[in-house]
Amino acid sequence: xxxxxxxxxxxxxxxxxxxxxxxxxxxxxxxxxxxxxxxxxxxxxxxxxxxxxxxxxxxxxxxxxxxxxxxxxxxxxxxxxxxxxxxxxxxxxxxxxxxxxxxxxxxxxxxxxxxxxxxxxxxxxxxxxxxxxxxxxxxxxxxxxxxxxxxxxxxxxxxxxxxxxxxxxxxxxxxxxxxxxxxxxxxxxxxxxxxxxxxxxxxxxxxxxxxxxxxxxxxxxxxxxxxxxxxxxxxxxxxxxxxxxxxxxxxxxxxxxxxxx
Numbered sequence: 001x002x003x004x005x006x007x008x009x010x011x012x013x014x015x016x017x018x019x020x021x022x023x024x025x026x027x028x029x030x031x032x033x034x035x036x037x038x039x040x041x042x043x044x045x046x047x048x049x050x051x052x053x054x055x056x057x058x059x060x061x062x063x064x065x066x067x068x069x070x071x072x073x074x075x076x077x078x079x080x081x082x083x084x085x086x087x088x089x090x091x092x093x094x095x096x097x098x099x100x101x102x103x104x105x106x107x108x109x110x111x112x113x114x115x116x117x118x119x120x121x122x123x124x125x126x127x128x129x130x131x132x133x134x135x136x137x138x139x140x141x142x143x144x145x146x147x148x149x150x151x152x153x154x155x156x157x158x159x160x161x162x163x164x165x166x167x168x169x170x171x172x173x174x175x176x177x178x179x180x181x182x183x184x185x186x187x188x189x190x191x192x193x194x195x196x197x198x199x200x201x202x203x204x205x206x207x208x209x210x211x212x213x214x215x216x217x218x219x220x221x222x223x224x225x226x227x228x229x230x231x232x233x234x235x236x237x238x239x240x241x242x243x244x245x246x247x248x249x250x251x252x253x254x255x256x257x258x259x260x261x
Contacts, residue, residue, distance in 0.1 A: 193211050
């Protein structure tokens, strides 16, 4: 039996392989990931973000640099001129005052109550998304449709939160268990890395990486959630996925039934 482009056998095998990759004895759960301030916004679109959190202090529009066509958008009485290219959404207690042609500055920013524990939250989105995947309220299944507007045509693929009251690495391990990896970032700071697999109804799991980055003094500097659109996350799963592809069941035309995540 086929489920979209996946057979049940292929789907089960995807799930087993990916869960083995991301599920050690101690592991952060999808619920724990989404309980981080702003964590529920990963893989959502700006329409969902703005509906729950209001407009950000600033939106950086990278299409301005490449001179893509600008469109006039409206949200809650605010007029915003943006392109269809990638955006970065910034929620900040200090607001944004810089004069930069790539920035839309909110004239009356308010830090959302949901982000009360953060100094700032930055959401990175890619634009020009052709399809929106959402859960049907009637059937509780995932469905695909064409975006209704430019806010729906962007997807949050990464976020970074800066806490007001930093924790230590023992605090993080006590809450989430042992990380799958400990690495160093580009500034040579210590990073505790957790990998999270989230099942999506009849689709293969979503894979996320959650990083907790610490300053030299041992206090938490920020946390980040990254999806498979981020290079190092995609690369981490490319080889086992490609290794698995030859074993996929074939359809009537002899093509494999597995697709990249």
